[in-house]
Amino acid sequence: MSIHPYIEQAIELLKAMISIPSFSRQEGDVAAMFEDFLKSTGINYYQRKGNNIWIRSKNFSDQLPVVLLNSHIDTVRPSSNWSKDPFSPYEEDGKIFGLGSNDAGASVVALLTVFRLLEEMQQPFNLIYSATAEEEISGDEGVASILEEIGPIDLGIVGEPTQMQMAVAEKGLMVIDGIVKGVSGHAARKEGVNAIYKALPIIEWFKNYRFPLVSDLLGPVKMTVTGIEAGTQHNVIPDECRFMVDVRVNEHYQNKELFHLISQNVNCELKARSFRLNSSFIPTDHPLVKRGETLGLRKFGSPTTSDQARMPFTTIKIGPGDSARSHTADEFICVQEIIEGVNTYYNLLKDLYIYPV
Structure with missing residues (x-):
């Protein structure tokens, strides 16, 4: 042919x-x-x-x-x-x-x-x-x-x-880095504020929260915590816990708008790596x-x-x-x-x- x-x-x-x-x-x-x-x-x-x-x-x-x-x-x-x-x-x-x-x-x-x-x-x-x-x-x-x-x-x-x-x-993509602050101390005594423990309810929020606008084509906004880092040695209370979140955004939201909504719900330092991939x-x-x-x-x-x-x-x-x-x-x-x-x-x-x- x-x-x-x-x-x-x-x-x-x-x-x-x-x-x-x-x-x-x-x-x-x-x-x-x-x-x-x-x-x-x-x-x-x-x-x-x-x-x-x-x-x-x-x-x-x-x-x-x-x-x-x-x-x-x-x-x-x-x-x-x-x-x-x-x-x-x-x-x-x-x-x-x-x-x-x-x-x-x-x-x-x-x-x-x-x-x-x-x-x-x-x-x-x-x-x-x-x-x-x-x-x-x-x-x-x-x-x-x-x-x-x-x-x-x-x-x-x-x-x-x-x-x-x-x-x-x-779907759009937004990657968010979060930092939860604690206070260091000796693990053997009741000292400090454990940043990992402070981060747990925040990570749980990212796991469970559902944004109200769901797409017929793309489904809901999907947030996944894909990394976490904390601690320096076994006997020191960690004073900082860092985590990252992969956010897949449906057509009902723009990235800046969604970041603002997330920031209103999460009590820690957040930073979006970019807003450009809408x-x-x-x-x-x-x-x-x-x-x-x-x-x-x-x-x-x-x-x-x-x-x-x-x-x-x-x-x-x-x-x-x-x-x-x-x-x-x-x-x-x-x-x-x-x-x-x-x-x-x-x-x-x-x-x-x-x-x-």
Whole structure:
């Protein structure tokens, strides 16, 4: 069965990406290769900042809404359990094996293919494509570093492996560090104030408290104490107990708001490491979601974070591949998944009116 030449080129591009290590903050070589590929296809009107590359469609109009197609070129480091060379793309039985093939190389090349196809015809929206860095570490030199230069965005499509189903909501992440103060003393005498004992009811609160707003898609806010540290030696009452909390936030709360609510309930020193990874949500009556439903796509809420968390505009997460394969040994993507991904993206976007014009 013949496939479109753009898809054939996309598959070769994916293999080239796999062959170049591109760990977070070390994406320079793969970004340079990506530039060479764009030039070879006649796309010499791209822009680059750091290890991020973006392209505005040639028929860009200030009178139309803007759709951003985004995915990431960085990968995690391979585990020691790979049975194949993670940097040697290996194709067998319709599968392409290699680090980053599923997360998120397939989305990178599928979205670029759709950009190229849709750019050839007038659409009721502008298109911008971006292949960006540092997604795996939520870094500041990734997509967040180019949004101001890209300009206003009306809709973002974030390519991540979702089996081409629609993640219409995504949990945010906030990590909180807490410190409970006590008074040191000798453990053999009734001296001091044990910071561990003072911390117990606070930790119990994080375990049991339930915020009132529960998401139909993402469920409740989930707080988990994931670390605790106290004490220096067996005969000294600890005067300090430190703990950390992993907070997964549904779309009903913003991180700063939630931190304020937690602080009102907890009597100790708290500090959020960052407020930047907020939850994401697209209204279920959005034209893109409605179009997806007519195509038979399923809506779901995603528990994992992505570059959506860095985008202060309406976004949806959808892409070829399976999230269960991400960060695993012998990661792979099926060629058919790439083909179906391109077709689904195309059918979602072609002639889509984001809002009346």
